[in-house]
Amino acid sequence: MLTALLNYPINPLFLSQQLLSGMGTQITVTGKERIPVKGSTLIVSNHRSAMDVAVLMAALNQPIHFACHHYMRQVPLLGEMMDQLGFLPLDEPKARYGHFFDRATQLLKQHQTIGIFPEGATPMVQETTPEIVSPFQRGFAHLALRAPIDDLVILPVAISAQHEINTSLFPVRWLQMFDASEPLFDRPGWHPLVLYHQVKVSIGTPIVVDRGPKQGYHGRKALDWVTKTTETCHREIQSLLT
Numbered sequence: 001m002l003t004a005l006l007n008y009p010i011n012p013l014f015l016s017q018q019l020l021s022g023m024g025t026q027i028t029v030t031g032k033e034r035i036p037v038k039g040s041t042l043i044v045s046n047h048r049s050a051m052d053v054a055v056l057m058a059a060l061n062q063p064i065h066f067a068c069h070h071y072m073r074q075v076p077l078l079g080e081m082m083d084q085l086g087f088l089p090l091d092e093p094k095a096r097y098g099h100f101f102d103r104a105t106q107l108l109k110q111h112q113t114i115g116i117f118p119e120g121a122t123p124m125v126q127e128t129t130p131e132i133v134s135p136f137q138r139g140f141a142h143l144a145l146r147a148p149i150d151d152l153v154i155l156p157v158a159i160s161a162q163h164e165i166n167t168s169l170f171p172v173r174w175l176q177m178f179d180a181s182e183p184l185f186d187r188p189g190w191h192p193l194v195l196y197h198q199v200k201v202s203i204g205t206p207i208v209v210d211r212g213p214k215q216g217y218h219g220r221k222a223l224d225w226v227t228k229t230t231e232t233c234h235r236e237i238q239s240l241l242t
Contacts, residue, residue: 012063012085016054025051025196028162029059031203039151040108042144044233045159046133046241047117047124049194052159056115059157059201065107066115067100069179088114090139105147116140118233121184125172127192130161133238141229144209145217156204156233158240163198202240207232 020027035041043064045056057064065086088107090100104114118136128134144154168190175185207229216225 010085013057013061015085016057019054020051020058023051023195025055026198027055027059028198028200029203030200034155034203034206035060036153036155036206038111039153040111040147040149041113042108042140042152042154043113043115043157044140044154044237045115045117045157046237047119048128048130048159048161049164049196050124051194051196051199052117053115055159055196055199055201056157060113060203062113064113064115065104067104067117069121069182101143101146104143105149108147108149108152114143116143118230121182125175125184125187125191127166130164131241133234133241136230136234138226138230140233141226144229145213145222145225149209150211152209154207154209154229154233156207156236156240158202158204158237160200160202160241161194161196161198162200163196165195165197167193167195169193204236204240 043056043060045052049055053064053066063086065088067090068087069090088100088103108114116139118138118140119134120137122134140154144152170191172185172187172189172191175182175191179185209229213225213229216222
């Protein structure tokens with residue numbers, strides 16, 4: 001039955017809205033006026049729950065192509081579902097984000113929205129609290145500075161649970177069946193599951209990636225711009241959570 005359903009087009013925004021409605025999740029959104037009304041947008045957000053994808057789409061009221069861990073493409077049926085929902089699997093570390101960067105850039109040129117969780121899988125396999133943001137990986141900054149797009153905006157967004165339920169899914173080590181090279185999966189304990197009953201989504205100050213930063217993304221200065229962009233987003237999201 002599920003395989004047959006995957007042959008039909010899926011509306012990610014509608015599915016997200018229905019999922020949250022069915023779970024009785026209440027969302028409060030602040031800073032809606034900061035959401036870009038045109039151009040290309042790269043959403044950057046903290047990440048603690050499998051519900052974050054649906055929450056962000058519902059809060060911003062638009063479909064979003066989210067980056068996801070490459071192992072998810074190897075899980076039976078889940079990979080096909082991710083394709084239908086417009087997810088963008090990250091490349092394995094040795095590939096240096098080549099295919100992901102190309103696909104994401106193509107979508108941004110079409111003025112579609114990309115979503116990235118720079119904390120990676122860390123807060124998903126470890127127990128965390130709503131106000132803590134793990135260190136950011138820098139891939140999103142490289143994408144924003146490298147993409148040949150003049151109207152690109154990075155939009156920091158903070159997700160803060162006001163009321164949640166914490167439970168668990170399965171032993172974290174089970175994920176090694178799909179990616180034995182990921183050190184985060186070589187750990188004892190259970191994979192946490194955070195379910196939101198009430199959640200606040202705070203839209204931060206947009207960061208315009210214009211010609212200035214892009215021209216600086218060369219040679220030795222490239223790392224400086226990447227570091228600055230990454231730290232600015234991290235500070236903004238952390239401030240929205242406090």
